[in-house]
Amino acid sequence: SQQGEEDPQALSIQEGENATMNCSYKTSINNLQWYRQNSGRGLVHLILIRSNEREKHSGRLRVTLDTSKKSSSLLITASRAADTASYFCATDYYGNNRLAFGKGNQVVVIP
């Protein structure tokens, strides 16, 4: 399978702490995306990083991409209770118009 795979699977942190999630993939990609899913809701796009980019920021989110290691990380700084959700990485492969999603990282932020 060419799915992205997040690590760790579940994370519980205190409000104000940082949360870091990792994602690995297997083949060359056009871009990698991170999505958030709140319980019982659809996925919401957070950030997209292209294969020629190494780091990208959006508000409290920081995404890095290491194409040599075929991995990405998502950092949420100063977490809030509202950040409690599942976070998915998705990869868009060369020559393939499909997005492949990982199984998701469950993050619980304790107030």
Place this chain on the structure above:
Amino acid sequence: DAGVIQSPRHEVTEMGQEVTLRCKPISGHDYLFWYRQTMMRGLELLIYFNNNVPIDDSGMPEDRFSAKMPNASFSTLKIQPSEPRDSAVYFCASSAVLGTQYFGPGTRLLVL
């Protein structure tokens, strides 16, 4: 914009019945995707359309599943006959270009 609209939000049916899920993509989006999400298998792409034409249906589990997109503002996913193992949350998503996808709220299907 109202976002991607899906109906129904919840569906409970008995094994063997026909189930039809509906999706209205965001206006102007050329791509429409149908996904299925379960605890065991995660999020799976079933089929996607570009300009109303099915491009890749390799994720459709079997002949009991069919999807149509008669026009740019409407798509259906049909399961006939339904089975308990089809129980899942079905998402529709749309995008303007290949890249960021916008998901609907999902249809939670339970087949008894």
